[in-house]
Amino acid sequence: MLIAMDDISAIHIAALAPRLTGRYLLPEQPPDLPGRLADKEELAGLCKRLGIPHPAMVIPASAAEAAAAPWELGLPMVAKWSRPWLLTAGSGLRSTTLVHSAADAARLHEQGDAAGSRLLLQRYLPYRPDSDWFFHGYFGDQDRCLVAGTGRKVLSWPLRTGLTALGRWQPNPEVEQAALRLAAHVGYRGILDLDFRWDEASGTFHLLDFNPRLGAQFRLFTDRDGLDVVRAQYLDLTGRPxxxxxxxxxxxxxxxxxxxxxxxxSGGRARPFRTAGPDSSRSAGCPPDGAGPASRRDGTESAWFAADDIAPFLSMAAVWFGRALRKGRNRLRRPGVRTRRRGRAMPVPRAVPDGGSASHPDSASMPR
Structure with missing residues (x-):
């Protein structure tokens, strides 16, 4: 069985399925379907046809149209490349960027050739606690959803925009129904991972991303018998119930x-094990989960640590400790760091490129 871990792998596996069949167990679906679903522009059009909430979007045909987009979307805006898997490492472009000015939007549009796909500008949905949710599922033939779950992103990295650092399995009927309707409409078969954000202005959950592959936190949705989306796919593709x-x-x-x-x-402001009380749950459009920290029976799924195999955790810790040491050493060597000589603090002037200015913070979209 061959399982994609990122969008580009899912796209290539589907395209090469006729050559891979016989060597690997693969779900049967149209070879272009993962690419169409991972394409941000096509996904927006699909949501519009199905009536699934999606952030308002402008697709500028010129730099001037990009600069005019704030009149419709407001500032800041979210800038995305429709096919982020086409970005090259040397382009210096990010798949998702938070744009703070019309000039920044125009400059991004001018880099479209390097990006390899069209620039999309979306209305920014403000972050608030309990606003980010996800859906994981496995779909068999005839649109059968065999395993599924919805969860709430409690902590993320980078803050407010990144991958799930801590998530909780929490039922959310609105998110689940939107995911099931979308998957059924396109005839999806296989594992998927969808991201949603609650929009206070419209009072609905908006679909942000459709990832046609395994999500990083898939083990969160492991049932009492150890069944998850990967095991469900294996059983289904091998003809077992x-x-x-x-x-x-x-x-x-x-x-x-x-x-x-x-x-x-977060400076200690985050409360990762806070129970979603009635007020916060109502504001996020779903009933309260009524659960505090996970009990021993419910369990906590660690990404790295396992008592019976600590090697992955130790490897991760060694890599991160080494990275922290390198960053600290480079910071001390960088111009602008205060140095001491003969007991006096000597500030070193910081080099600033000609015409340079403080760049706006970017918000990167990462695999759950």
């Missing part, structure tokens, strides 16, 4: 390294 899931809402997934960074960067 997939048992009815025995769900465990309240389970927690934690990526230890990113959760620590998120907590530190």
């Amino acid at each position: 997939v048992p009815r899931p025995r769900s465990r809402p309240g389970r927690v997934f934690v990526a230890e390294n990113y959760a620590l960074l998120s907590l530190l960067a």
Whole structure:
């Protein structure tokens, strides 16, 4: 069985399926379907046809149209490249950027040739606690959803925009119904991972991304018998029945390294094990989960640590410790760091490129 871990792998596996069949177990679906769903422009059009909420979007045909987009979308805006897998490492472009001015939008549009796909400008949906949700599922033939779950992103890294550092399995009927309707409409078969954000202005959950592959936190949705989307796909593709899931809402997934960074960067303001009370749950459009920290029975799924195999955790810790040492050493060597000589603090002037200015913070979109 061949399982994609990112969008570009899912796209190529589907395109090469006729040559891979016989060597690997693969879900049967149109070879171009993963690419169409991962394409941000096509996904927006699909949501519009199905009536699934999606952030308002402008697709500028020129730099002038990009500069005029704030009149319709406001500032800041979210800038995305429709096919982010075409970005090259040397382009200096990011798949998703938070744009703070009309001039920045125009400059991004001028780099379209380097990006390899069209620039999309979206209305920014403000972040608030409990606003980010995700759906994971496995779909068999005849649009059968065999395993599924919805979860709430409690901590992320980078803050407010990145991958799930800590997530909780929490039922959300609105998110689930939107995901099921979309998957059924396109005849999707296989594992998928969808991202949603609550929009206070419209009072609905908006679909942000359709990832036609495994999400990083898929083990969060492991039932009481150990069934998850990967095991469900294996059973289904080998012709064996997939048992009815025995769900465990309240389970927690934690990526230890990113959760620590998120907590530190939040200055202690984040409350990762806060129970979603009635007020916050109503504001996010779903009933309260009524669950505090996951119990022993519900469990916590760690990304790295396992008592019976600590090698992955130790490897991760060694890599991160080494990276922290290198960054600290480079920071001390960088111009602008205060040095001491003969007991006096000597500030070193910081070099600034001609015409340079402080860049706006970017918000990168990452695999869940």
